[in-house]
Amino acid sequence: MLKINNLSAKIENKQILNGLNLNVKAGEIHAIMGPNGSGKSTLANILSGKKGYEISGSITYQDKDLFKLEIEERAHNGLFLAFQYPLEIPGVNTSNFLKTSLNAIRKSNGKKELDALEFLKIIKLKAAELKIDEKILNRQLNVGFSGGEKKKNEILQMSLYEPNMVILDETDSGLDIDALKIVANGVNSLRDKKRSFLIITHYQRLLDYIKPDFVHVLMQGKIAKTGCSDLALELEKAGYEKI
Template sequence: MLQINNLRASIDDKQILKGINLEVKPGEVHAIMGPNGSGKSTLSSVIAGREGYEVSGEVLFNGNDLLEMAPEVRAWEGIFLAFQYPVEIPGVSNTNFMRTCINEQRKYKGLPEMDASTFLRTMREKAELVELDPNLMKRSVNQGFSGGEKKRNEIFQLAMLEPKLAILDETDSGLDIDALRIVSNGVNKLRNKDNAFVVITHYQRLLDYIVPDFVHVLMNGQIVKSGTKELAYELEEKGYDWLKTELKATV
C-alpha cells in the first residue's frame, strides 16, 4: 500500500529525514518510535503533504507517486493524518466541516453528495465510537475543546473519512488512561484487512492498546531498527541510549 524508498527531507537546509525505507501492507499496523527530534513528525508531515520541505526519494501509495499529489488529493486517495496538535478553526462548525470533507471526497470519486439524513446518522454513529459529545458537533472545529476532545475529534474524523492509510502522530500524547482507552478502542474497531495504520508514539503504553505488527525505531532521521512489538518493550525497559550504544558497537 505504502512504499517509502530512501526518503530524505530537509527544511531551511537542515537535513531531518536521511533516507527512510518503509513498506506498509493492507491490514498492518506499524508503530514508529523514537526520541524527540528524530524526525517522526516530519515523516508524517511529508506523507500528508505539508509545504516547506525539500524532499527527495520516493513515496508510492498504491503504486502512485504520492509526492506529486496536493495534500487534498492525498486525502481523497485515502491518506489521513491525525495531528499531534489538532488545529482550531474558528467560525467553522464541526458538522459543516465534516459535511464538506465527505462531499469533496465523494465528488472526487464521482459520487453524488451524501444525503442529509445519512450524513447525520453516520455522524452520530462515529461520534459514539469515540464517545464524543454530540454537542461538540455544533461548535467550531476544535475550538474550546479539551486536549482529549481534540484527539478524539481526530479519530472521529478518521472514522468518518474511512482512509486506507491512517497516520496517528502522537495521538496518545497528553491523554489520560481513560481517554487513551477510548481512542484506542476507536482505532481497533476501525482496523480491517484492507486498511493500515502507522502509529507514531513516544510511549510504549499506547501499544498495549493498539497492538502493532511491526515496531520501527527512528533515530536521527533514519529507521535504525525494526522488529515486532517485543522491541517496544525492550525500548521501554532499556531506553534509547541502549540502542545508541548497540548501534555504535555494530559500526
C-alpha cells in the same frame, strides 16, 4: 500500500530525514517510535504533503507516485493524518466541517454527496460507537476544545472518512487513560485487511491497547531498528540510548 524509498528531507538547511526506508502492506499496523527530534512528525508531514521541505527519494502510495498528488488529492485517495496539534478554525461549525470534508472526499471518488440529514445519521452513529460526546459537533471546530477533545475529534474524523492509510501523529500524547482507550478503540474497530496504520508515538502505552505488526525505531532520520511488538516494551525499559 505505502513504500518509502531512501527518503531524505531538509528544512531550512537542517537535515531531518536521512535515507529512510519503510514498506507498509495493506492490513498492517506499523508503530514508529523514537526520541524527540528524530523526524517522526516530519515523516507524517511529508506523507500528507505539507510544503516547505527539500525532499529526495521516492514514495509510492497505492502504486502512485505520492509526490505527484496534492495534499487534498492524497486525502481523496484515502490518506488520513490525525494531527498532533489539530487546528482551531473559528466560526466554522464542527459538524459542518466534517460534512464538507466527507463530501469533498466522496465527490472525488464519484460517490453521491450526503445531505444534512443523511450525514447527521451517520455521524451520530459513529460518535456513539466511539463513545464520543456528540456535543462537540455543534461547537466551532476545535475552538476551546480540551487536548483530549481535539484528539477525539481526530479519531471521529478518521472513523468517518474510512481512509485506507491512517497516520496517527502522537495522538496519544497528553491523553488520560479513558481518552487513550477511545483512540485505541477507534483504531481497532477500523482495523481490517485492506487498511493500514502508521502510528507515531513517544510511549509504549498506546501499544498496550493496539497491537502493532511491526515496531520501528526512528533515530537520526532513519529506521535504526525494526522488531515486533516486544521491541516497544524493551524500549520502555532501556530507553533509546542502547540502540
